[in-house]
Amino acid sequence: MSETTTTAAPPASEPREKLTKKAVTADHPTWCPGCGDFAVLASFYKVLEKRQLDHEKIVTLAGIGCSSRFPYFVNGHGAHFIHGRAVPLASGISLARPDLHVFLFGGDGDGFSIGVKSKTDPAGAIDMPVNPMKQLISAGATFIARTHATQVNHMIQMIERAMDHPGFSAIECLSECVEFYPGAFDPANPRKGGSFELIQEKKWDNTPEDELRHDVTDELAAYKLAQLPFPGVFGVFYQNDRPTKNALEKKWIETTREKTGNASDLELLQKTFDRMK
Numbered sequence: 001m002s003e004t005t006t007t008a009a010p011p012a013s014e015p016r017e018k019l020t021k022k023a024v025t026a027d028h029p030t031w032c033p034g035c036g037d038f039a040v041l042a043s044f045y046k047v048l049e050k051r052q053l054d055h056e057k058i059v060t061l062a063g064i065g066c067s068s069r070f071p072y073f074v075n076g077h078g079a080h081f082i083h084g085r086a087v088p089l090a091s092g093i094s095l096a097r098p099d100l101h102v103f104l105f106g107g108d109g110d111g112f113s114i115g116v117k118s119k120t121d122p123a124g125a126i127d128m129p130v131n132p133m134k135q136l137i138s139a140g141a142t143f144i145a146r147t148h149a150t151q152v153n154h155m156i157q158m159i160e161r162a163m164d165h166p167g168f169s170a171i172e173c174l175s176e177c178v179e180f181y182p183g184a185f186d187p188a189n190p191r192k193g194g195s196f197e198l199i200q201e202k203k204w205d206n207t208p209e210d211e212l213r214h215d216v217t218d219e220l221a222a223y224k225l226a227q228l229p230f231p232g233v234f235g236v237f238y239q240n241d242r243p244t245k246n247a248l249e250k251k252w253i254e255t256t257r258e259k260t261g262n263a264s265d266l267e268l269l270q271k272t273f274d275r276m277k
Contacts (some may be wrong), residue, residue: 019052021045022234026075031091036149036175036185037067043155044074044103046094050156051163051226059102061090063110067175070105082093084110091245098246101163102260116180133237134170137219144222144238150178150189151196154234161236167244174231188231199235 001132018024025075031037058076062068063086063139070097071078077100081089090104112130115182136144143165147155155173174185186192202213215221222238 016054018053019049022050023055023071024048024075026057029073030069032064032082032177032179034176034178035066036173036177037070039149039152040067040105040155040175041070041073043152043159044070046156047159047163047188051160053101057100059093060105061086061093061098062101062105065106065107065110066177067107070112086110095246095249098250103252116177118180124187131226133232134223136170136172137222137226137238140168141170141238142167142240142242142244143236145236146172146174146232146234148174148185148188148196148234150191151234154196154198158236166241166247169184185231188234194231197233199233199237201236 015272017182019193029041031036031214038075046183055076056075060071060076060078060080061081062070063081064083068080068086071080079089082085082144086104086106089123090102093100098137108130111134113125113127114134116125133144138173143162145158145162147158149155159172162171174188176185183192185194187194190196202210204210214225216236216239219238227235257263
C-alpha cells in the first residue's frame with residue numbers, strides 16, 4: 001500500500017501598499033519660510049516615491065542643525081547624533097544592517113564649520129572657507145556630486161545616481177539660508193541672474209568633443225573642478241567603483257567563519273570561556 005504525501009503551498013504574500021509621499025511624511029517642516037531645505041526634502045520624497053523602497057528599510061539620519069531636522073519630517077527609522085559625528089553612526093548602521101537604505105543629511109556647520117554671521121562672529125567668519133568637494137575626494141568618497149536646491153530635477157537625478165552607486169556617496173547641495181545669508185547662492189541660480197553650469201561627462205564616443213569632457217573616474221580632474229571659482233560647476237565630480245567597507249567586512253566574516261568550522265556565536269563564546277578556566 002503506497003502512501004502519498006502532499007505539501008501545502010506556502011501562503012501567498014499580501015501585496016505591499018504603494019509607498020507615497022503621504023506615507024513617508026512624518027510632520028510639517030518648520031524651517032524658515034524660503035529656506036532651500038524645503039526643496040531638498042520635497043526632492044527626497046519624490047525619489048522615495050519613485051523608487052518604491054520597502055518602507056521599513058528606510059533610515060534617515062542627521063547631526064545637529066537646521067537641515068539636520070530631516071529625520072523629524074520623514075516617517076521611517078531615524079535618529080540624531082552628536083554634532084559633526086553622524087557619518088560614523090550611518091556607517092555603523094549600514095555595516096550592521098546592509099539591507100537598509102541609509103540616508104544622511106547635514107549642513108555646513110555640522111559637516112565642516114559654521115561660516116555665516118553669528119553672535120560670536122558678527123562680521124562673519126574670516127577664516128579661509130573649507131572646500132567640501134576637496135575634502136570629500138581626499139576622504140575617499142567614491143561618488144561625489146554637487147547640486148542646487150533651486151534645481152529640483154537635477155537634484156533628483158543626483159540623489160538617484162548616488163543611491164545607485166555602491167559605496168560612500170556624497171552630494172553637496174547649495175541650499176540658501178534666507179535668515180542669515182540671503183542670496184549666498186544666487187550666482188548659481190539662473191532665476192536670480194546666475195549661471196547653473198553643468199559638468200559635461202565623457203561619453204567615450206571617440207569624438208574630438210569628448211576630449212574636452214570630464215572623466216568622472218579621474219581623481220585629479222575632480223580636484224581641478226573643485227578648485228574652480230565660486231559657485232563652480234554642478235553634476236558628478238567623481239565616481240569610482242572599488243570594494244566597499246560592507247563588502248570587505250562581509251568577506252572577512254565569511255573567511256573567519258570558515259576557519260572556525262562555521263561554529264556558532266555561542267560555540268565561539270564558549271571556547272573563549274574555556275580558555276579562561
